[in-house]
Amino acid sequence: MDADDWLSECLQRLAEQGCVSEPAELLAYVPDLDHDLRRMLLVELVKLDMAMSAEAGTIRRIEDYLAVAPDLLSPTNVPIDLVMEEMQLRRDVGESPQASEYQLRYPQLATVLTPLEQSINAIESVETQGAPPEIDAGEQIDDFLILQKLGQGAFAQVYLAQQISMRRLVALKISRGKGGESQSLAQFDHPNIVRVFDQRLLDESSLHLLYMQFVPGGTLADVVKTLRSHPCDDGLNPRGGWLLLQSVDEQLLEAAQVVPDQSATRDWIATSPWPQVVAWVGIHVCRALHEAHAQQILHRDVKPANVLLSAEAIPKLADFNVSVSESPDQAGKAASLGGSLAYMSPEHIGAIIDKNHADQANIREPADLYSLGVLLWELWQGQRPFQSGSVQLSWNDAAAEQLASRQRPLATPIVDELAPHAAAERVLEKTLRRVLSVEPSDRFGDGAEMAGRLRLSLYPQAATLFDPPEKSWRAWLSRQSPWVMACLVLLIPHAIAGGLNYQYNMNEVMKPLQLEHVLRSVSWIVNLTYFPFATVCAIWMTRSMVRAVENARQDQRVDSRDLGNMLELGNRAATIGGSLWFSSGILFPLVFHYLDPDFHWMASLQLFLSSLICGGIAMAYPYFGMAWLATFVFYPLCLRNTMQDSDFDERATRFTNRGEVYTLIAAILPLVGGALMISTPSSSRWFMLAAVLAGMLGLLVATSIHHRVVKAWAQMGQVLSTQNSAFPE
Structure with a gap:
């Protein structure tokens, strides 16, 4: 036993x-x-x-x-x-x-x-005021007709009642005296917080009536009970959203409420794997906590029994009885050490065991998020993430044991690495591990950050972008130096273009005119001027990207300006590089005309067209290289922790439109090469034909990158876009 x-x-x-x-x-x-x-x-x-x-x-x-x-x-x-x-x-x-x-x-x-x-x-x-009286079904108290008893506490009774004047069902809480819950909850008008309608104090009986939104689908505690009756390894009928709906429907039946016939939300839940449903529940509760924290109210008792479910299974946070308001006109700070031990954060337990261990003021918003992390882990795995090392002897011993368990490694979750939703489950696990960090500073900054991270679990393809497998090439690239990666992508096309341009001008333009020595001298002067300038520009423009990546690697919030500069890096480099090549295409013919008045116009055209082609190479390929690097490596890395970018939609539109422009530039390169081949003596056409074929291959590569980039931004938009309506409310 x-x-x-x-x-x-x-x-x-x-x-x-x-x-x-x-x-x-x-x-x-x-x-x-x-x-x-x-x-x-x-x-x-x-x-x-x-x-x-x-x-x-x-x-x-x-x-x-x-x-x-x-x-x-x-x-x-x-x-x-x-x-x-x-x-x-x-x-x-x-x-x-x-x-x-x-x-x-x-x-x-x-x-x-x-x-x-x-x-x-x-x-x-x-x-001293006495316990509230028991009221039978069918009796009326004030404006409320009692229909059924829902539950009771030490000093209050909760009933399902009909508010006669409004003809609506309410949850009616009857107690002696007046608590602080109504003041806390009445501030909220949020879809994920139980709505308090009003309160009344009956002078003749000193009864306090608090009536609020009736939420008939039970609680997450009921869902956990249902979940524990279904093994994780049941391959014939794996865990899924149907478990949540089963629990809700049982509670609806018990409360004599109707199960919704048509509901897009219920349809989505019924067909979704369990890790995604858990993340979905977490998003809703995160929203509720974010709203409460924005109103300077801390819940302090987030647990499954305090998360109610509507008929459509939408979570609603309730029971702010032990909440603390930071508003100067509200009391209640003295009761801030309340809560449920099994879901408390380490700093909360420490403050209860030893007030010198952690001052009450240190139990802040991260403590609520920690409790939510315990709740979601239990909902995901069917058990809480902490292994108890010994029998809990008493409340004080239990508190000490719970505090010690927070310092131990989390329980190893049961996951299916081969399932289609493996990426979503991997994101869910990493999110919960972070919010269950011992140090509050290592957790998420607020509920919105945690919700953004959980939202990633709903979209496996986007999850692969933002959280690639540890052994994937994208994960490997994300660990490399952004200085090196950016400079290689930006400068290598310039070096290749410079080599091709020099060889073509030397063999096809200068050699017939016996001006090779002049080209060597001019090329040295130009290259020693342009290439160092381009290198300095590349390093200078890369600073913002490096700063953003370093902040992301240190789990710090990335500045929006640095993020924008990183995404603009490819375009700016292409603009500067193209300008340098275009200017050299004009400068070279002028220099040679100055040195040799007999330098004919066809040679000038060849010099200009070759510089134009190389300029196109120096514009298109650095841009697409940086677009690929930013889209698949560094932009997801920078948003991995917060999953928030208020300018995402504008950036996505700009990125897509700009990619089309550079695809057009890449398409023009073979055409210009063909024109140059036609105007070139027959002896050099094989060289130009090879250049045209290379340009066509480059066009295919550029088109492929653009297509992949556009697709990736669309996938990221499922999570980051404020215009996305796919999320099941």
Whole structure:
């Protein structure tokens, strides 16, 4: 049996027997197991015996049990939850236990007893007003007709009700007194946050009515239960979106609500693989958190039970009872250490265990994102990402164990590397690993960044662009120096064009005129001027790209201006290179006419056309090289962390249109080469024919690159474009 089975059996045996005559008798109910499990069982048996003794009229103190098994329970290791049990029992009989008393009895608990006393006082202030009354279905309270009870808490009842005046279904929360949830939730009008309509205070009965949007599809906690009943390795019926819909439909049936007949959202969910559905859920919750954080409200209790689902399975964040508002006109900061232990961030747990470990102010937006990461991992894998190293003995021990588990490596997920959605699942895993980083600074900056990264999981082709496999050539190129990559792409075509131009001019123009020595001298002067200038320009223009890439590699946000300069690099280099070649095409004939007045016009035309062809080469091929490098390597690298580019649509349009211009330039090159071949003596036509064929091959390459670049930008637009409507809302 596991720990829960042993606990259930031991408590049942004691409950059937009743409270023991002597505390030492409890040891007979503790089986011979390992030390940690025996200690946990003894602590729980002590709690039960204390409660049954109190019902019999005797208040037993913790000290009465310390001699039962000193190796298991001693004054130095009394758990905080046992102290809470005694304090509560004493309060029930009219005593007023103080934290100072317990601080003297158990000094090791001094740091947690003061906030515990504050919590008890807060509970007392609510309890003194009395619990809300139970209301039967069919009864009316104020403007609400009670239809069905949905749930209850310690101090509130939640009902499905019809608001008579508005003729709408609402979730009606009835409590004594007035909490802060309405002030937190009423600020929001967001599709992924449960909408609070209003509140009413009934003076005659002091009842507080909070009525809000009724969300009938259950919670993500229900989905997790459904998920755990379906094994990961079931090849006949693999996990998919149908699991989410199955859970929602079961809850709709229980609430007597109609399952939507036609829904594009449900249709998409039903046909989508499970990792993409998990990412889709995460995107919605990220949006809700981003909205809350923008309103300076922290949720502090993100967990599956607090994410409700509509009939179309759209997630809606609820239960801001422990939320904290940073607005100066709202209270609530004193309660900021609430939440659910299993989903808390390390800094949140640390602040609870030891207030000196992490100040309350350090529990910021990244803590909510961390909790969401735990939630999504559990939704994805069916279990949370942390391996517990030992049995949790008490609440305090459990908190310490949970904090220790955050420092351990995450559980190894079950993934299918051969599935069609493998790229999407790889992105999902990397996203969750990042948001589950121990240090808050290593997580995403806000919910929008995390949502952008999760959105990538919905589009496997785009995911391959932004997150290529580790051993792929794109991943290898992304690790190389951007200085080297850019300079090679920009300067090699110039060097090739310069070599071809020199050979053609030497053999086909100057040699017949016996001006080879003049060409050598002029070429040296021009090359020593133009090529160093082009090199300096290339290095200078590459600075922005290098800065952007370095920031991306350090997980820092890339400046939009640097990103734009990187995408403009190919065009600027082509413009400068083409201008240099065009100017040299004019300058060379003028220089030769100056040196030799008999230099005829046909030779001048040949010089100009050859420079024009080489200029086209120096424009088109560096552009397409940089377009390919930016599109497939460095632009995705720069956006990999944030997945946000507010200027994407404008850049994509500019990139596509500009590519068509340079494709046209590449198409003109063979035509100009053909014209030059016609005007060239027959002895050199083989050389020119080879150049024309090379130009045609270059055109094919340029056309192919342009086609791939346009396709890649369209794929990236699925994730980055603000005009994209494919995302299932």
